[in-house]
Amino acid sequence: MSGPLPRCAAVVVNYGSSALLATNLTAVAAASPDLDVVVVDNFTSAAELAAVRTLCAARGWLLVASPTNVGFGSGVNLGARAALDAGAEQLLLLNPDARLDGSALERLQRVVAADPMVMVGPVVRTVDGRVWSDGTDLYLDRGSMRATRKRPTDPEPRVEMWLSGACLLLSRRLWDAVGGFDDRYFLYWEDVDLSRRVREAGGSLRVVREAEAVHDEGGTQGEGGGRAKSATYYRYNIRNRLLFAGQHLDAADRRRWVATALPEAYAIVLRGGRRQLLTSTAPWTAMVGGTLDGLRLLRRAARTTRTADAAGPVRVLQSFPDPRPTTNPYIWMLKDCLDAHPDVTLSTFSWRRALTGDHDVFHAHWPEILVTGSTPVKKALRQLLFVALLLRLRLRGTAVVRTVHNLELPSGISRRETVLLRWFQRWTTLLIRINTSTELAERPHETVVHGHYRDWFAAHPRAEPVPGRLAYFGLIRRYKAVDTLLSAFRAATDPGLSLFVGGRPSSPDLRAELTALAGPDPRISTHLEFLTDAELVAAASAAQLVVLPYREMHNSGGVLAALSLDRPVLVPDNEVNTQLAAEVGPGWIHTYAGGLTAEDLTSTLARLAGGPTGRPDLSARDWSTAADLHLLAYRRARALVAGTGS
Structure with a gap:
C-alpha cells in the first residue's frame, strides 16, 4: 500500500525518565516530523515534572500531567485519549528507553493502514544488536514464557504469542475495539493481556521484521540483563501472571498455574541473578508478596466475570442534582466533562433515580446535604431515604465513591446525622482526593486534582x-x-x-x-x-x-x-x-x-x-484529563466491589 499515511501519534509514559525522553523521543520525533507526540508524566517530583514540561514546550509535544503514578497501562490510556481527541488515527505506544527511525515507523504504519485490525511491533534489539523482543510465547500449561523464535515444533506446545508494549502500533479502530489497557495491571503483563484481547476482538498480531527498534535495557525499571532488577519488577510480574490466569483461563489451566506459582515466581526473581538472593531480602519479599497478592486476585477473578464491564460505559449516579446558576462551578465543570466522556453514562441526583435506577457507581461529594432539610419533617424524611439508599447500594453491589472535599465531618450537625455519615464513610468503596497532600491512610483512593476555571x-x-x-x-x-x-x-x-x-x-x-x-x-x-x-x-x-x-x-x-x-x-x-x-x-x-x-x-x-x-x-488541571482519571477511579471501585481489584 502506498500513498499518504494516516495521522499517527506517539504516546510515551514518563516516570522519572526525562533524560531518556530528551535522548530517545527527541530522536524519534526528529526522524518522523509528521508524528504527533503525547507525553504522559506519572508524577515523581516537582523537579521532574518541570523538566518534562520544559522539554515538551521546547519540542511542541503535548503533555498530559497525572498528579500521581497511575501505572503504565493507565498512563497510556490517558495519553491515547488525548491523542485520539487531537485527531490521531494510529497510535505508536513507545517506552522512554526505546527508539525507532522514520523508515521503521513508516513500515509499521503501512501494515496497519492496510489492515486496521492488526496490532504490530518491530523487531526490538538492544543497543549492542541482540534481539530483545520479536514476539514472545506464553505457555498455557504452566504460565511460563519463551521467545517465539525458540518455539519447539515437536510436540507443538499450547502457546499464544504476545507483543511487547515497549513498541507497538495499532489503529484507532482496534484501540476502541479492545478499550485500551486494563487498569488493574498497573505495570507488567498489561501487554500480554492486551494481546489476548486483540485476538478476542477479532484482530491479529504481527511482528514486522522489516522494521527494527532499539531498546535500552533497564532504562526505566531495571530490566537489563546481568544485573539485579527492582522489587517492583519482581512483584508485579509475579502478581500479574496470576491475575491474567484468573481473568482468561479455564479452571484446569488455573489449577496448573497455581501449582507452578512458586517455581515460576522463583524463575522470575532469578532473571536478576543469584547473587542478589544472598545480599538482599527484597527479592524474597517481592516473591512472597507478589505470589500471595496474585493468588488472591486469581481467586476473586475466577468468581466473577471480567470487569469490561471494565471496558464498557460506567453508569454513574452523582450526589448532586441538576446544577443551577448558583451551583459551585466545580460541579458544573465535572458534570460537563463526564457527560462528554464516551465511557461514562452520567445521571444527576434525585431520590427517585437513587432508589429505582440501575447504576454501577454512586459518586458522593458532600453527603451531609443528603441528611439535612429545611424543616424537622423534611430532615427526618431525608434521613429515612438516606438509610434506604445505603441499604440498596449495599444489596445491589453498587460501588460508592466519595470525593474528599473536606477532611472532617461538618461542625454543628446532630448526633443522628453524625451516625449516618459515619455509616456512609464505612461503606465507601473508594475515595478521590483532589490534592496529593491529603492523607487517607490505607483506604483505597485515587487522586484527581481540582481542574482549572x-x-x-x-x-x-x-x-x-x-x-x-x-x-x-x-x-x-x-x-x-x-x-x-x-x-x-x-x-x-x-x-x-x-x-x-x-x-x-x-x-x-x-x-x-x-x-x-x-x-x-x-x-x-x-x-x-x-x-x-x-x-x-x-x-x-x-x-x-x-x-x-x-x-x-x-x-x-x-x-x-x-x-x-x-x-x-x-x-x-x-x-x-x-x-x-x-x-x-x-x-x-x-x-x-x-x-x-x-x-x-x-x-x-x-x-x-x-x-x-x-x-x-495549569496544564495538569485540564478537565478532559480529570474525566479520564475519574473513569479510572470508577472502574477500580467496581473491581473492588467485584473482588477483582486492589
Missing part, C-alpha cells in the same frame, strides 16, 4: 489590574478569616491601597461584623452577596493581588479561580500551597506564616511591582 470564565470580559488593589471573593464562612483580612488591611496606612470583599456571608451575625469592620475605612468596598461569574471575573481581574486568608486551607477552588484569571494569590503557608506553587511556576503563589498582618500585604505587593510574566501553568 479558564474555560468557565472565558466568556466574561476582564478588567485592567488596579495598582495596589487587593481582593477577596467567594462564600464567606468564619474559617475563611475575612475579618482578619479586614483588620490587617486597616492596619496598612498606605492611602494608595484598596480592598474589595465580595461574597455572601454564611450568617447575619457574620455579615454585621464584617460590615462594621469595613465601614470606617473608605479604601474598602464590599458586596456581601452572591457574586455572579461576570462580577467575580471583574473583581478578581481588577486586583493586583487576591488574598485568601483561610484559617484552614485544604482544597481551595478560590486559589484556582484566581490563577485561572492570571492573578497572583496570597495564601497561608502549608504543604498544599507549597506544592501548588511548584506546579504553576514562580511568582503566582505567595504565602505567609501565622496570622495575616499588614506587613504580609504590603511586602507581597512590593514583590509584585514588576508582576509575574506569562501565565500560571
Whole structure:
C-alpha cells in the first residue's frame, strides 16, 4: 500500500525518565516530523515534572500531567485519549528507553493502514544488536514464557504469542475495539493481556521484521540483563501472571498455574541473578508478596466475570442534582466533562433515580446535604431515604465513591446525622482526593486534582489590574478569616491601597461584623452577596493581588479561580500551597506564616511591582484529563466491589 499515511501519534509514559525522553523521543520525533507526540508524566517530583514540561514546550509535544503514578497501562490510556481527541488515527505506544527511525515507523504504519485490525511491533534489539523482543510465547500449561523464535515444533506446545508494549502500533479502530489497557495491571503483563484481547476482538498480531527498534535495557525499571532488577519488577510480574490466569483461563489451566506459582515466581526473581538472593531480602519479599497478592486476585477473578464491564460505559449516579446558576462551578465543570466522556453514562441526583435506577457507581461529594432539610419533617424524611439508599447500594453491589472535599465531618450537625455519615464513610468503596497532600491512610483512593476555571470564565470580559488593589471573593464562612483580612488591611496606612470583599456571608451575625469592620475605612468596598461569574471575573481581574486568608486551607477552588484569571494569590503557608506553587511556576503563589498582618500585604505587593510574566501553568488541571482519571477511579471501585481489584 502506498500513498499518504494516516495521522499517527506517539504516546510515551514518563516516570522519572526525562533524560531518556530528551535522548530517545527527541530522536524519534526528529526522524518522523509528521508524528504527533503525547507525553504522559506519572508524577515523581516537582523537579521532574518541570523538566518534562520544559522539554515538551521546547519540542511542541503535548503533555498530559497525572498528579500521581497511575501505572503504565493507565498512563497510556490517558495519553491515547488525548491523542485520539487531537485527531490521531494510529497510535505508536513507545517506552522512554526505546527508539525507532522514520523508515521503521513508516513500515509499521503501512501494515496497519492496510489492515486496521492488526496490532504490530518491530523487531526490538538492544543497543549492542541482540534481539530483545520479536514476539514472545506464553505457555498455557504452566504460565511460563519463551521467545517465539525458540518455539519447539515437536510436540507443538499450547502457546499464544504476545507483543511487547515497549513498541507497538495499532489503529484507532482496534484501540476502541479492545478499550485500551486494563487498569488493574498497573505495570507488567498489561501487554500480554492486551494481546489476548486483540485476538478476542477479532484482530491479529504481527511482528514486522522489516522494521527494527532499539531498546535500552533497564532504562526505566531495571530490566537489563546481568544485573539485579527492582522489587517492583519482581512483584508485579509475579502478581500479574496470576491475575491474567484468573481473568482468561479455564479452571484446569488455573489449577496448573497455581501449582507452578512458586517455581515460576522463583524463575522470575532469578532473571536478576543469584547473587542478589544472598545480599538482599527484597527479592524474597517481592516473591512472597507478589505470589500471595496474585493468588488472591486469581481467586476473586475466577468468581466473577471480567470487569469490561471494565471496558464498557460506567453508569454513574452523582450526589448532586441538576446544577443551577448558583451551583459551585466545580460541579458544573465535572458534570460537563463526564457527560462528554464516551465511557461514562452520567445521571444527576434525585431520590427517585437513587432508589429505582440501575447504576454501577454512586459518586458522593458532600453527603451531609443528603441528611439535612429545611424543616424537622423534611430532615427526618431525608434521613429515612438516606438509610434506604445505603441499604440498596449495599444489596445491589453498587460501588460508592466519595470525593474528599473536606477532611472532617461538618461542625454543628446532630448526633443522628453524625451516625449516618459515619455509616456512609464505612461503606465507601473508594475515595478521590483532589490534592496529593491529603492523607487517607490505607483506604483505597485515587487522586484527581481540582481542574482549572479558564474555560468557565472565558466568556466574561476582564478588567485592567488596579495598582495596589487587593481582593477577596467567594462564600464567606468564619474559617475563611475575612475579618482578619479586614483588620490587617486597616492596619496598612498606605492611602494608595484598596480592598474589595465580595461574597455572601454564611450568617447575619457574620455579615454585621464584617460590615462594621469595613465601614470606617473608605479604601474598602464590599458586596456581601452572591457574586455572579461576570462580577467575580471583574473583581478578581481588577486586583493586583487576591488574598485568601483561610484559617484552614485544604482544597481551595478560590486559589484556582484566581490563577485561572492570571492573578497572583496570597495564601497561608502549608504543604498544599507549597506544592501548588511548584506546579504553576514562580511568582503566582505567595504565602505567609501565622496570622495575616499588614506587613504580609504590603511586602507581597512590593514583590509584585514588576508582576509575574506569562501565565500560571495549569496544564495538569485540564478537565478532559480529570474525566479520564475519574473513569479510572470508577472502574477500580467496581473491581473492588467485584473482588477483582486492589
